[in-house]
Amino acid sequence: MEMFDLLLSHFGPQNWWPARTELEVMIGAILTQNTNWTNVEKAISNLKNKDLVSLDRLVSLSIGDLAKVIRPAGYYNIKAKRLKNLVDFIFDRYDGNLESLLQEETDLLRKGLLSVKGVGPETADSIILYAAKRPLFVVDTYTHRILSRHAMVGEDATYYDLQGLFMDHLPEDAPLFNEFHALIVLTGKNFCRKKPLCEDCPLNQWGPQDNMNDMRWVKESRS
């Protein structure tokens, strides 16, 4: 059985990213760095209450004031700087037009995002997949934990080892990457916290013996 189908049939479609606009995706991507999503929701709720989910409003807001608003997300001082860095980048390079940034060719988009202090591989790829809707697989700690526990990669596998593994064996399909990553995060939240295999985990029967020789992670009908 293939990993994606195991997770999809167990959890059902997740319809990520949990945000209403592209800007909200970007803000969430920064705020959720090493942070529980429920805390991020509180911070985004604060931003919405002050009508700050807006590039024009954010660019004229001080870092100190922004930090106060996003406080529940944790690391609020550094995240306020990181958000401002990203907003400033959009104004400096794209005249404050988010669409212009997101329409950039994928490689240039990624290079640009990574040039912003505070935007690393996962944050950049989350924005590219969930805001720009390009087929780039997003890797996170859950991805690493689950695949290493199931002996699909070594413990020392890098971000790009994992991203390459998925992208080498999946069709370039943004909706598939979208759903797959969301399902992996959900699996990581609910299972696989401590033990390699947990009771009732949908991946209990999934492992290298099924996948090392046959790397189809989705049903052929999808590809």
Place this chain on the structure above:
DNA sequence: CACCAGGCAAGTA
């Protein structure tokens, strides 16, 4: 009380 959460950059050697 301890531990963890949808990372990243900066410092050290």
Place this chain on the structure above:
DNA sequence: TACTTGCATGGT
């Protein structure tokens, strides 16, 4: 290059 550390709230 290869480690290590700081950043911080809120839930379990």
